[in-house]
Amino acid sequence: MNSVSKPKQGKKKLRTAWLFSFLGGIGLGTSFGVYLWILYGQLARAFYQQEQFIPTRIYSDVTRINPGQLRKQIEERLKSRGYSFTPSDNPIHFSLHPIDYPLYLLPDSHPILGERELTVTLGFESTNALSPLQFIQLGNHDVKDVYLEPELVATLSHTSVQSGETKKEIRTSLKFEQIPANIWKAIIAIEDQHYLEHKGLDPRGMLRAFWVNLKTLSLAQGGSTITQQLVKNLMARHSKNLVRKMNELFLSLILEARFEKEEILERYLNEVYLGQVGNLEVHGVAEGAQHFFGKKLEDLNLGEIALMAGLIRGPGYYSPYRYKKRAMERQRLVLRKMIETGQIAEAEGEAAKRLPIRLAPPQTVSTKAPYFTDYVKAELFRLLKKNLTEQELTRAGFKVFTTLDTELNTAAQRAIAEGIPSLETRFKLPPHQRIEGALACVEQSTGYLRALIGGRNYAESNFNRILNMKRQVGSTFKPIVYLAAFQKSLDPHGIPYGPGHPAEDAPWTLHFDQNRQEWSPKNYEKNYMGWISFRSALAHSINTVAAKLGYEVGLENIIRTGRALGIESELPLVPSLSLGVAELSPIELLKVYATLANHGVQDELTVIRGITENDGKGYARFVYQPKPVFEPGPIDLTTHMLQSVFTEGTAISAKAMGFERPAAGKTGTTSHHRDAWFAGYTPELTTVVWVGMDQTAASTPHSFIASLTGANSALPIWIHFMKQALLGT
Numbered sequence: 001m002n003s004v005s006k007p008k009q010g011k012k013k014l015r016t017a018w019l020f021s022f023l024g025g026i027g028l029g030t031s032f033g034v035y036l037w038i039l040y041g042q043l044a045r046a047f048y049q050q051e052q053f054i055p056t057r058i059y060s061d062v063t064r065i066n067p068g069q070l071r072k073q074i075e076e077r078l079k080s081r082g083y084s085f086t087p088s089d090n091p092i093h094f095s096l097h098p099i100d101y102p103l104y105l106l107p108d109s110h111p112i113l114g115e116r117e118l119t120v121t122l123g124f125e126s127t128n129a130l131s132p133l134q135f136i137q138l139g140n141h142d143v144k145d146v147y148l149e150p151e152l153v154a155t156l157s158h159t160s161v162q163s164g165e166t167k168k169e170i171r172t173s174l175k176f177e178q179i180p181a182n183i184w185k186a187i188i189a190i191e192d193q194h195y196l197e198h199k200g201l202d203p204r205g206m207l208r209a210f211w212v213n214l215k216t217l218s219l220a221q222g223g224s225t226i227t228q229q230l231v232k233n234l235m236a237r238h239s240k241n242l243v244r245k246m247n248e249l250f251l252s253l254i255l256e257a258r259f260e261k262e263e264i265l266e267r268y269l270n271e272v273y274l275g276q277v278g279n280l281e282v283h284g285v286a287e288g289a290q291h292f293f294g295k296k297l298e299d300l301n302l303g304e305i306a307l308m309a310g311l312i313r314g315p316g317y318y319s320p321y322r323y324k325k326r327a328m329e330r331q332r333l334v335l336r337k338m339i340e341t342g343q344i345a346e347a348e349g350e351a352a353k354r355l356p357i358r359l360a361p362p363q364t365v366s367t368k369a370p371y372f373t374d375y376v377k378a379e380l381f382r383l384l385k386k387n388l389t390e391q392e393l394t395r396a397g398f399k400v401f402t403t404l405d406t407e408l409n410t411a412a413q414r415a416i417a418e419g420i421p422s423l424e425t426r427f428k429l430p431p432h433q434r435i436e437g438a439l440a441c442v443e444q445s446t447g448y449l450r451a452l453i454g455g456r457n458y459a460e461s462n463f464n465r466i467l468n469m470k471r472q473v474g475s476t477f478k479p480i481v482y483l484a485a486f487q488k489s490l491d492p493h494g495i496p497y498g499p500g501h502p503a504e505d506a507p508w509t510l511h512f513d514q515n516r517q518e519w520s521p522k523n524y525e526k527n528y529m530g531w532i533s534f535r536s537a538l539a540h541s542i543n544t545v546a547a548k549l550g551y552e553v554g555l556e557n558i559i560r561t562g563r564a565l566g567i568e569s570e571l572p573l574v575p576s577l578s579l580g581v582a583e584l585s586p587i588e589l590l591k592v593y594a595t596l597a598n599h600g601v602q603d604e605l606t607v608i609r610g611i612t613e614n615d616g617k618g619y620a621r622f623v624y625q626p627k628p629v630f631e632p633g634p635i636d637l638t639t640h641m642l643q644s645v646f647t648e649g650t651a652i653s654a655k656a657m658g659f660e661r662p663a664a665g666k667t668g669t670t671s672h673h674r675d676a677w678f679a680g681y682t683p684e685l686t687t688v689v690w691v692g693m694d695q696t697a698a699s700t701p702h703s704f705i706a707s708l709t710g711a712n713s714a715l716p717i718w719i720h721f722m723k724q725a726l727l728g729t
Contacts, residue, residue, distance in 0.1 A: 046234040054397030059150035060404040066145040069728035072129035091123040154367035156394040172286035176266035186309035189337040192226040200256035275315040294360035303355035306334040371454035397614035403448035412451040415721035438465040441687040444594040470583040474668030477580035484561040486634035499535040503545040521547040539649025550578025566591030597681035600630030667710030678714035689714040
């Protein structure tokens with residue numbers, strides 16, 4: 001800042017002492033002088049304790065656009081990332097945003113690698129919302145797909161306490177020389193034109209404000225200088241109280257006497273409040289650039305700088321998201337003031353008015369995928385706890401690139417939020433009793449978790465059933481029993497196990513524990529089918545057949561098979577294990593079915609693809625490393641049987657609900673109807689749905705308890721979600 005002088009620090013200290021002497025000499029009194037000195041001590045500590053909080057931000061995965069996807073899906077994805085296009089156009093044209101994320105998120109040698117601002121052309125059959133995408137051009141070349149950049153889905157918060165008030169903030173502190181000159185020039189022009197000349201107070205501004213307030217009989221005009229604004233922010237006193245205003249006046253004089261103009265301006269630029277992200281306060285011009293434009297400060301053009309500078313007077317009133325016209329009028333005023341004060345030439349100002357303003361997608365909440373974000377935070381802490389505490393993780397300035405598909409996650413939340421109330425209505429549940437739900441979805445070929453929903457409404461209850469719930473899984477455990485049999489190969493009579501193996505569905509009692517105990521499993525339908533095949537037994541979820549088979553195969557073999565499929569929770573060594581008395585998390589059950597879907601190949605399911613530091617430097621990368629844990633033969637036999645669940649078994653109603661894709665899956669209902677499950681997969685996705693009550697009250701109607709099943713509760717939600725998830729594939 002060439003126009004600002006830099007007096008020696010010693011002169012500043014002498015000037016401070018002189019000012020306190022002067023204030024005492026004009027009759028302010030010893031008591032007030034002491035009081036003022038105490039206030040200044042607080043101010044100085046706040047000035048020096050410039051706390052930087054560069055938040056850790058969580059992003060979705062890149063989004064693939066390819067032929068076959070529907071126009072409405074693609075338009076939603078473009079809008080969520082701030083792309084400009086004309087909805088009535090066919091084809092749609094837009095320019096890709098520059099790549100500002102790890103290149104390994106893209107397929108190797110993809111055409112967009114190394115390119116910038118390439119024009120994309122998307123051709124559809126028509127402008128109809130359900131019209132499929134027919135072709136893609138990148139520049140002048142046809143390509144099979146194109147990828148959109150990751151979407152910001154969460155900004156982790158930092159909690160601070162100021163004057164007893166708890167605040168959640170995000171801020172990035174920069175040195176003065178790191179801040180482009182046009183930033184502070186624009187702010188001085190609109191907020192304090194005489195900043196470089198005054199000593200903390202601007203008499204002309206104060207007289208103007210006094211006259212306006214006198215006419216309106218209010219405190220509408222403050223006439224505050226940048227120094228006064230900084231004092232108010234640092235002292236966290238925002239009410240228009242006369243005594244406090246007087247304190248601010250004297251403290252502004254002292255601050256100017258003690259610190260250089262450049263120091264005060266640097267502190268102000270890092271402190272200034274620019275808006276809200278949900279319950280998070282955005283402080284400082286660096287975070288403002290990220291919040292409003294998704295850019296680094298040095299990448300802003302003059303038009304964007306002027307728009308941001310204009311927000312300081314009223315971030316809510318001039319919000320470009322809510323009041324675009326008002327914000328642009330304010331931007332033009334800033335540019336005019338910059339011209340009038342000689343900060344820029346008139347030609348620069350006129351050119352800036354014509355520059356395109358591309359706002360980052362608006363964030364109305366600090367996280368767009370709260371249950372998924374909870375899971376990511378837990379994984380971050382698990383993976384990095386040797387290096388960072390949980391508190392340090394939130395303020396580490398990481399960029400975490402996840403596996404989240406925001407559109408799938410939204411579809412999953414909608415399926416839960418719409419499906420569960422309809423169950424409460426159908427079962428005539430009293431208003432004070434509440435059904436809950438959870439959904440987890442993975443792309444089994446990569447192990448990438450694409451959607452995680454831990455409840456029907458995060459705002460009403462942030463208990464995350466994906467992270468914190470284990471429940472009995474009922475008949476969704478039965479495929480493990482049949483797989484264990486296929487692994488064993490032969491039954492006690494030397495007959496090969498397989499889908500057509502005969503089994504008798506009839507009353508059966510097992511005597512165990514040296515005949516001191518007995519167990520007689522019953523079917524859900526309370527009747528018996530006689531001699532049937534394994535395929536039919538699994539399709540119709542016959543308990544007697546699964547129980548006898550579990551005894552034949554051996555509990556140790558079943559437990560060994562469950563462990564190989566990915567189960568880590570305790571598997572009780574009891575005969576009823578075969579019917580699903582084990583308590584598992586939704587993710588454990590998802591891993592079991594994803595391994596089946598992936599022909600016996602598995603790796604850890606993951607929500608994180610990579611982590612970079614705030615400047616883009618790589619910090620960690622997580623690579624899918626699949627390994628075969630089963631021979632494909634027994635696995636594929638199990639899948640073949642699970643397909644019968646849809647064609648003749650407990651999920652046969654799926655077709656009537658509009659789901660006709662090839663799929664395999666299994667319903668599950670616990671013995672007291674507390675939990676209802678459906679776990680199933682297509683060639684693309686594996687999804688698990690749980691529906692139930694966190695706690696079943698004594699007053700819960702018996703009709704409800706007796707009616708909740710995997711087929712009538714979890715399956716409809718699974719179908720609702722999968723129909724949306726597979727659109728265009």
